[in-house]
Amino acid sequence: MRIDRFVLDNNIWVSYFIMKREEQLASITDEYGISIFACDELFIEFAEVLAYPHLKKYDIDILSALRTLKSITIYHELTYPIKRYLPKDENDDYLIALALQTSSSFITSGDDDILSEKENLERKYKKLKILTKKEFEDMFG
Amino acid sequence: MEKQLTKQQTIEEIVKHAKKLDKLELQILLTRIRIKKMLKDGIKPAANPPKGTKMPTMEQINKWKHEARNYKAKK
Numbered sequence: 378m379r380i381d382r383f384v385l386d387n388n389i390w391v392s393y394f395i396m397k398r399e400e401q402l403a404s405i406t407d408e409y410g411i412s413i414f415a416c417d418e419l420f421i422e423f424a425e426v427l428a429y430p431h432l433k434k435y436d437i438d439i440l441s442a443l444r445t446l447k448s449i450t451i452y453h454e455l456t457y458p459i460k461r462y463l464p465k466d467e468n469d470d471y472l473i474a475l476a477l478q479t480s481s482s483f484i485t486s487g488d489d490d491i492l493s494e495k496e497n498l499e500r501k502y503k504k505l506k507i508l509t510k511k512e513f514e515d516m517f518g
Numbered sequence: 519m520e521k522q523l524t525k526q527q528t529i530e531e532i533v534k535h536a537k538k539l540d541k542l543e544l545q546i547l548l549t550r551i552r553i554k555k556m557l558k559d560g561i562k563p564a565a566n567p568p569k570g571t572k573m574p575t576m577e578q579i580n581k582w583k584h585e586a587r588n589y590k591a592k593k
Binding site: 387388391392394395396397399400403404406407410412422425426428429430431432434435436437438439441442445448449450451452468487488489510 | 542545546549550552553554556557560561562563564565566567568571573574576577579580582583585586587589590
């Protein structure tokens with residue numbers, strides 16, 4: 378596991394883009410030398426969430442957002458099959474698999490289905506830490 | 519005293535080191551270089567909400583993430 382490797386859930390990515398703070402995230406990766414991993418499953422879901430009608434009021438250029446997301450992340454092609462890690466939502470299992478397959482030490486999420494499994498996941502995968510967005514940002518002052 | 523490298527020599531040094539990296543290390547290096555360039559050029563925000571638009575909470579965004587999945591499944 379590498380302490381400079383991260384995986385971010387789509388709710389985190391979407392929040393940075395909606396709040397026009399993608400540059401801040403890019404600055405964090407640059408200044409602290411961290412690597413954020415992503416996969417096709419994450420890119421597809423990211424575009425789907427941004428296209429969801431409730432987000433129309435934020436007038437997001439989806440192609441531009443996707444281009445930025447792809448530019449600041451390191452692509453990893455997930456290896457299947459993916460195990461069940463989250464009893465409450467199998468749709469998020471790919472995030473855990475992405476972190477484990479890329480030896481990432483941190484997953485940042487705002488999803489209760491993931492955060493509620495923090496203790497179990499951290500017990501099972503000793504070097505994996507599950508962070509909230511605030512904990513993630515606190516790491517970088 | 520350290521010898522000053524020309525631009526061409528610097529590039530050759532970088533290429534020499536890059537060739538020693540494995541695929542992932544090279545990917546990480548290229549991403550870092552790309553991000554540095556993006557930050558130098560400036561990153562234009564993808565969102566352009568009208569002034570006064572209320573920013574959603576993390577709970578709302580997460581709810582939309584789940585709803586978007588169902589929305590797609592129903593389509």
